[in-house]
Amino acid sequence: MITTLCLQFTGAGLIALGLLHFVFPRRFNWSEELARLSPINKQIFLVHTLFIMVVLALMGAVLLFAPEALLERSRLAAWVTAGFTIFWGLRLVIQWFGYSRELWWGKPLETTIHLLFTLAWSWLTWLGWVLWQLQQN
Helix, strand or coil: CCCHHHHHHHHHHHHHHHHHCCCHHHHCCHHHHHHCCCHHHHHHHHHHHHHHHHHHHHHHHHHHHCHHHHHCCCHHHHHHHHHHHHHHHHHHHHHHHCCCHHHCCCCHHHHHHHHHHHHHHHHHHHHHHHHHHHHHC
């Protein structure tokens, strides 16, 4: 059974993942990489990255600060958990089919990170599915 502590731990992880995006510009050399893009493409990239950070942090905040709201049966909780599950499930699919295998295959660090994110998105998708199922019974 899913507990509030489990949801809170997961929420803290999502907030941490959102905050991890602050490391990306330096880690992936964005100043040099983005300099090659047109201003509109650069700005779209940065805005979308910001919004991904915000979405992850907000999902995490719901799980961290209001886990009981997702454990109570309600129409709103059903919609929220369905949305979370779809988002996380699609992100799991993108982990395998959106990123080229050449980016991580045979590279120890990159392969480890790829597999860790596969586990993370799998966990989140499973968790969302379980929460959604609680809403259906």
